[in-house]
Amino acid sequence: MSEVTLSNVSKVYDDDVLAVNELSLTVSDGEFVVVVGPSGCGKSTTLRMIAGLETVTAGEIAIGDEVVNDVRPQDRNIAMVFQSYALYPHMTVRENMSFGLRLSGEYDEQIDERVEEAAELLEISDLLDDYPKQLSGGQQQRVALGRAIVRDPEVFLMDEPLSNLDAKLRTQMRTEIQRIQEELDVTTIYVTHDQTEAMTMADHIVILNGGELQQVDPPEQCYDEPNNKFVAGFIGSPSMNFFDVTATAIDGGTRFESPDVALDLGVDIPTGDYTLGVRPEDFVAGRAGEYIDTVVDVVEPMGSDNFLYLETTGSSMEVVARVDSEYRPHRGDEISLGFDTDDMHLFNADGERVAVTELQTTESV
Amino acid sequence: MSEVTLSNVSKVYDDDVLAVNELSLTVSDGEFVVVVGPSGCGKSTTLRMIAGLETVTAGEIAIGDEVVNDVRPQDRNIAMVFQSYALYPHMTVRENMSFGLRLSGEYDEQIDERVEEAAELLEISDLLDDYPKQLSGGQQQRVALGRAIVRDPEVFLMDEPLSNLDAKLRTQMRTEIQRIQEELDVTTIYVTHDQTEAMTMADHIVILNGGELQQVDPPEQCYDEPNNKFVAGFIGSPSMNFFDVTATAIDGGTRFESPDVALDLGVDIPTGDYTLGVRPEDFVAGRAGEYIDTVVDVVEPMGSDNFLYLETTGSSMEVVARVDSEYRPHRGDEISLGFDTDDMHLFNADGERVAVTELQTTESV
Amino acid sequence: MSIAEEYTDTTDDSRFERGLTYLQRNSRAYLLIAPTALFLLAVVGYPILETFRLSLYQSPADSNIETFVGLQHYAEIVDSDIFYRLLWQTGRWVVVGVAGKTIMGLLIAVHLKGDIRGRKFFRTAFLIPWGIPYAISAVVFRWIEHPQFGYLNAILLKLGLIEQGIGILGNPDIAWLGVVVADIWIGTPFMAIIFLAGLQSIPQELYEAAAIDGAERWHQFRYITLPQLKSVILIATLLSTIWTFVSFDTIWTMTGGGPISTTATLVIHIYQVGLQNGNLGRGAAYSVIGFLFLFVFAIIYLRVYTRGGDEL
Amino acid sequence: MTMAGHDRSGLRKVRLYGVLLALLGVMMLPFYTMFSSTLKPENEIFSAPATLVPSDPTVQAYLDVWTQTDVLLWIGNSFVISLGTVALTLALAIPAAYSCARNDFVGKRTFLLSVLVVQMFAPVVLIVGLFDVITQFGLFNTYLAVIIPAAAFTLPFNVWMLYGYFKTIPVALEESARIDGASQFQILTKIVLPLTKPALVASITYTFLYAWNRLLFVLTFLTDSAKYNIPRGVFSMVGALQTDWRMMLTVSVIGIIPLLILFAFLEEYIVAGMTAGAVKE
């Protein structure tokens, strides 16, 4: 059993930095959890506490049924990829990767086999006899990854293990990590800042902000039903567009209004201030007169799509829309953006999600 | 003047590793060039040679009109963000950032002002008095970035400066870096493995592979008209799908055939082996009987889109397609993929691009 | 032809020119070592050469007349029994002494490494032996081990373990151990502080990575600490070997080389022969032999060390 | 649960301190011998068997040392000699060690090896020739007559030690400083040296103590009793037939006090300098 449970875990660094605040989280046996959040939000700290490298200031961490707060890292049976790699500079790549296996007393042939297998997978077979300092950044990172995957731990902890790899290799590695994880059925906690990784790899995404838990849900749910404005803005790239609107009751529903948007919905909702969110890809461009009037500022061709940076005519707010690469307006073009109310997100003054769709449904009943 | 010119530059490391091979490149004054390529292809090495940190084994590097092969780094007036950050561990963030300015004898107030301005921009104002080891990975990286931007150099060299940042911050930083670069009009050479960065920031993208130059062109051109199969596969994520086809002459054109594809085009082209490439987003799904028959293997919802991993019925090859997030087939569904021949890429047996569109045009004339 | 060969194979320049450009390119490197080199040459160059020269002369204590005798001193030394006994005694003195200091030093350093309470106290306290003039330390040790006045015997007597004071330094079989103990005591603080400095420069994250890899404390010591300390250990043990080999004060003060010359090392003998009995030539020849031993040892030691691909 | 944890880390602490105290005990026994002897009346030092605790402790010896010897002068001279040696040695060793650590030039190995050669002769052997050198330079009976040989004999260790440590500093940091426009000298003083604090402290301690404890050079090259250092002072009390051991030990103990203060200060300095790792590796 290697469920990982955090109960009200907090971490305060010596100099009174509250890095993690009362975090509770359960990662079931064999689950793949991706932790995301802005830089400095406590991702690495959380991982390091689970690994036993950082003491827990308050709360409890359990692996399986055992509370491990006082168990030494070497007794926790985990494998970890460090954000800073932490390769052994005095060992070759091969030695770096085989170190853990050797300690656990595996047979030499078996070690060699596993190391070479992993090296092949990571495309570093040629580098097995080099020292870390002779490697490029991405190569070092792959060695760090290799060091973790050759082992057969109860829990995998990975701290941005692919950040220094190019897109292609990254896609490849992503698939490999998933394959290995599934094969070994190892509980995995994976930190990344890459949206694609988060969306594609996770059974659940854990979103942290300022040391506090924001949401734990399957990727799509995080994307489609963000718990709050922070998550909504954080997940998805480019970010969701937000409009501060005021809700007033109208006949048979509510009117949401801002200098840029005016929208009547058949929902019954307390009046007051709300934030309305629309993802760039949910905009439908060109339907003039519909919802939001904008002027094109920049068109960024991305190959597969174009990003439009637009300015609302109402309050000169910046809005981003993602459109097909064939649609290519010019700077200064006036565009009206529409969106399906299904794709719309609504947050109350506290930033918490208001489930519009449900409300709508309720209303329609 | 701070044009950077590399003429036939090669780098051989002590142990006979050929890291860069006869690279020639001109970066015009004020230009923003992004260098991409697989891990270990020589990106950092190139940057380090330009910085003067690595001797040039052969060839010449010039900054402005001056050949700088023998000029010391401190005399080259460059600023650099290191892939490994290389922060001074014994200095606070503030000291790290102001070190260069202090050396160049700026006034204290001016230094403070510039450092604080940069810190604000990078959202590390709170950390100015911390030491590097107290910072998270992303925070360290921002300090490294800050250290470069407070200065007023002739050339910016940045080695994956945003790799440890989350998507949102990254977008923000990207914009800032571009703004600063434009404001100061500094020639900038920027290494990244992030496609978005490459596509959005670059005036020109430089693509390296195995130490050799593959292509230098504006982003869209690299995307739309990749010089060769390597570039085609490297730029764009997920990668372009490739099909090995044989061209045979038919009436009024050429037939391209493989177990998976059969395509008649009205072009006149030498018969032989070719590779046909289609980007995932150029597939149009669901048009049964058209070009490629596949079976759905995995559907990966990415929020804004879905990625389909499919297997061709012909030769069980894996194909990736990107479709709208609303289109969501199930595993085992049979789908036929079509594409516009305009979107198709063709490469000869040497991997070099064959301009189909032009050929077609020629033919149609 | 690989690019590497291509570029290193430029034979155009004349050898001289190449030498010149080499010097130019590396002028800074040479400039920086020059003061040290010149200083050492000026200060000890002559004494060392003089030692070599003297070893070829017969220079009696009671006369200013030197007679050239060639290698006669060497021949006689190599022919004498005492020489081999001295070698053996010097060998055990060095091996046990250096090992003792190294182990004690490591032990102290490892335990002082962490951020423990009272670190400053311990650290300072452990340095005390180093702050006492060596000859005094030796005197104190002689007392400690003294059969009549010694604390050691007093303790043993008090505990009823012995009835009569035992004279360690008077026992030809174990006197050398009695002296080695003092030498270890005197030399340990040096080792400890060197190792401590070395330990402090090992990145903490390596221990973290090792712990994750399942390394027990012993493994961490074996696979992280020792390799990371390798160059420090090399330097410390190499120098300690040399110093112990040429050390004089401790033995001289404690036993004067006795009893029956069992604690005499080459250097003690050199002192007796060359400086006490005034046979400078013979003393010099012994010195040169001692030097040759150390020199060859140093070269082999460094070779072995650099064999693993490490740089010197 | 937390109880268990406390037990465990508590146990580790007990063990740690146990080992430390045991080691300390072993290391301190001789010092205790010394110290307790200074509190005994002269004759008790030579009582058989020894009294482990002074039967009738007295600080008379300290008063005697204070009034009858020039112990302050000796300490002052020791400082002059030690500081001089440290300054000279470091001034020579730092550039040399740095050069070797960062460059690969023809003759480097030879240089490093020849530096060691100095140590391969017993100082008692070289002193004969050294005497000529010192008098040739007209240094006889000056502080330099002690400082210069002491520097010569401490240089090898310093060069090697610093060489080893300089190599452990990530080159990336220096590169970064060069990019920042730092000159070679600034790199050394602002980056490399601050980062080698522990090693520097070790070097300084070694060099300082080497000179502090040096008897031979003072004995041989200084005849002026106004320039005596502590060991020389101590040994000026050794008589032909009779020696006042109590006074000698007392001076030795007093001589340690300034060192303790110095060590404590250096310790502070080391801790202040303990920062590691800002390079991804």
Next chain:
Amino acid sequence: SGGDGGDGGSGDGDSGDGGSGTDGDGGDGGDGGSRSIQFLTMGVGDNIQQYFEENNAAFEEEYGVDVEFTSVTWDNARQTVNNRVDGGQAPDVSRWPARWIPQLVGKDALEPLDDMMDGEFGQKFSEGVAAGTMYNGSHYGVPWAASNKCLYYNKDVFETAGLDPENPSLDSWDDMLSAAQQIRDSDASVPALGLAGADAIETGSQYYHYHWSHGADLVNDEGLPVVNTDGAVEALSFYTDLHLEHGVTQSSPLSSTRQDIRQLFENGDLGMVIGHVYTGLNIESAKESGDVDFDYGIVQVPEGPEGRYSLFTIDAITVLSQSEHKDLARDLIRFYFDEERRFQYSKQKGFLPVVEAVGERPYFSDSKNWAPFVEASQYARARPKLSNFSQFNDRMVQAIQEALADQKTPQKALNDAQSDLEDAME
């Protein structure tokens, strides 16, 4: 040799020789007017430090010069002297054991002082004493001090052992042995006899009493070693048997230097020891300060089958030939040979006076501490004047140790020593 006009008339004390201010090399008078003279001695312990300080100051005052006074330890003395002489930095005046004279003369390091010794100044010394500084027919120094030995015994211990403290009958070695055996077998809790056996010069000094009194010698008239005669073997056998056979010594004599056993005796922890004058003086002062409390007696070193000997050592004060102030150096010597100064020196330091007039003072003959030593002068015997005596002595000490450690029989130990010494002295 000729006239003694040099130091005419001056009773070596005061004023008479004002002329010394302008001796030989007036050239260096230019700078600041203060000349300096270097005076090197060894082993100035704290008990005599003040004596030198005061007198040097007086000399400086009187002659308007600086005295640069240096004392080195005995351990380092030999080497320091050699270095300074070889390095051209010799002191002007130096005091050292007379047995070093041959070696230094060999190096042309010493100035002959026949002018003084053959003149009126030389009259101060008895012939035997004066001979101590004679080498190759010249005086290379002035006798400075002398020392010899007697046997001390602890009266309290004797009493405990049932021996008569006032009439100990320790005339011969055998007497000493039987007294020691009695102490050993008695209730006395201390060892009976102090025996030196450590690797040090003084071990030889202690042993030679036995050696000589058994009719053995170290070298013969030709200067060749004769250390393994029957007498010698007998002597060494007796010496080692004290420890090995009879067990009357302190434990582990191989650990003990002469100083160690003296300290033991001075603390009341030993029955008997052969020692110098100052052992008694030390005990007196310790008794005064209440540190010890026992009575002791002093008798002559026991007699052996072939006589009785007391090791006699002379220190000499010399002028070095490198000196540029030889006249001033002589002045310094004369200054220190003022009778009162000589008296104070002997008294404080515990060395026998060398100046006859001083020795005749009742202070010595009346003192229970001094009288036996004055008497012992008649048994005085010096070590042979060999330029390599220290090497010779080392080898002897080794033989003694070998026998004491029971590694070799006395016969074998001495035979080996003899053959090594023969080799060495070829």
